[in-house]
Amino acid sequence: MQVIFNTTSSRPAAFILVGIPGLEEVALWVSLPFFSVYTMAIFSNVLLLFILKTDQGFQEPMYFLLSLLAANDLAFPSSTVPRMLALFWLDFKEIDFAGCLVQMFFVHSLSVVESGILVAMAFDRYVAICYPLRYTSILTSAILGKIGLIIVIRAIITILPIPVLVWHLQYCNSNVIFHSYCEHMAVVKVLCGNVSINSMYGLVLSLSITGLDLLAIGLSYVMILLAVFRLPSKEARHKAFSTCGAHVCVILVTYTPGIFSFVTHRFGKENIPHHVHILFANVYIVFPAMLNPIVYGVKTKQIRSRALYHFHMRDPQF
Numbered sequence: 001m002q003v004i005f006n007t008t009s010s011r012p013a014a015f016i017l018v019g020i021p022g023l024e025e026v027a028l029w030v031s032l033p034f035f036s037v038y039t040m041a042i043f044s045n046v047l048l049l050f051i052l053k054t055d056q057g058f059q060e061p062m063y064f065l066l067s068l069l070a071a072n073d074l075a076f077p078s079s080t081v082p083r084m085l086a087l088f089w090l091d092f093k094e095i096d097f098a099g100c101l102v103q104m105f106f107v108h109s110l111s112v113v114e115s116g117i118l119v120a121m122a123f124d125r126y127v128a129i130c131y132p133l134r135y136t137s138i139l140t141s142a143i144l145g146k147i148g149l150i151i152v153i154r155a156i157i158t159i160l161p162i163p164v165l166v167w168h169l170q171y172c173n174s175n176v177i178f179h180s181y182c183e184h185m186a187v188v189k190v191l192c193g194n195v196s197i198n199s200m201y202g203l204v205l206s207l208s209i210t211g212l213d214l215l216a217i218g219l220s221y222v223m224i225l226l227a228v229f230r231l232p233s234k235e236a237r238h239k240a241f242s243t244c245g246a247h248v249c250v251i252l253v254t255y256t257p258g259i260f261s262f263v264t265h266r267f268g269k270e271n272i273p274h275h276v277h278i279l280f281a282n283v284y285i286v287f288p289a290m291l292n293p294i295v296y297g298v299k300t301k302q303i304r305s306r307a308l309y310h311f312h313m314r315d316p317q318f
Helices: 024-054 061-078 081-090 097-130 132-138 141-159 161-167 184-188 196-229 234-267 274-299 301-310
Strands: 014-017 094-096
Touching: 014 097, 024 061, 024 081, 024 274, 024 301, 061 081, 061 097, 061 141, 061 274, 081 274, 094 097, 097 132, 097 141, 097 161, 097 184, 097 196, 097 234, 097 274, 141 161, 141 196, 161 184, 161 196, 184 196, 196 234, 234 274, 274 301
Parallel strands: none
Antiparallel strands: 014 094
16 A cells, blocks of 8 residues: 655645455445444434424423434434445545544544433433423523533534644654544554654543543432432332433443443453454444434334334334
8 A cells, every 4th residue: 555645744645544454355244234224324313303303292302302312323423434335335445634634523523422412311301300390491492502502512622632633743654544434543553753642632531521421421310210219109100210211221322332442442452353443433333323213213102103103104002
């Protein structure tokens, strides 16, 4: 692979994406499941957004946050999967330097947005269960708009330094990235000199955002459990728990592959093959985007019935 460097700087004019190192021979077969999952993710999230926006029955704050989640689940996998499929199917391996940094920013910022939305949804469930009579007065349209703005601003502020740091670093005699997209640490590996600031910032950012968000979600559910156990009847407790079921499933679906990918990448480099790291990095992006709308469709009776209605089917529970 030829290295193409800019004549006026040490930055390469373009990078070469390898894809999934070690699985080049079966890249086509590996790409098919990702294509199928991505297609289902796009279809299910578009359908969910259509239902939430066209049906007047979905006016509660929870459905506004669910719309944000669906919109993010459209954007997040779209930041990597089409480019990855072009690599696998068309051998389109080259990505220009600026394009790589743009992809890097969107991949990581949309991940932070996803986590922020899940925190907001946990807060929504806390208010709905602990303050049911004041639910709509607390989570007004203005408050929800500010929450959405804070989620986006937090992602921009925390992730923007990553491509800025990468832009100013010196590059070695290689422009080959052993990944299927421009992931921060994969790009850092082709840098020369001291990259400790990049590594440390990436580590601190991952631990702090994931840790603080999970702590906030955990505290919300501790308060929810305390409130639920004070309810007088078993039926009321069951109903309260059922309103949280979809959100808990989405939390598990979203954070489990992400945490596994992070832990194995940081601490399991010697024991786990590199292609496993790359596969899980892609699973983390695309699979939750497909599963999230399905979880809410199955767990939320109103959404399920509207989805079946659009397919001219009848919900067996109605």
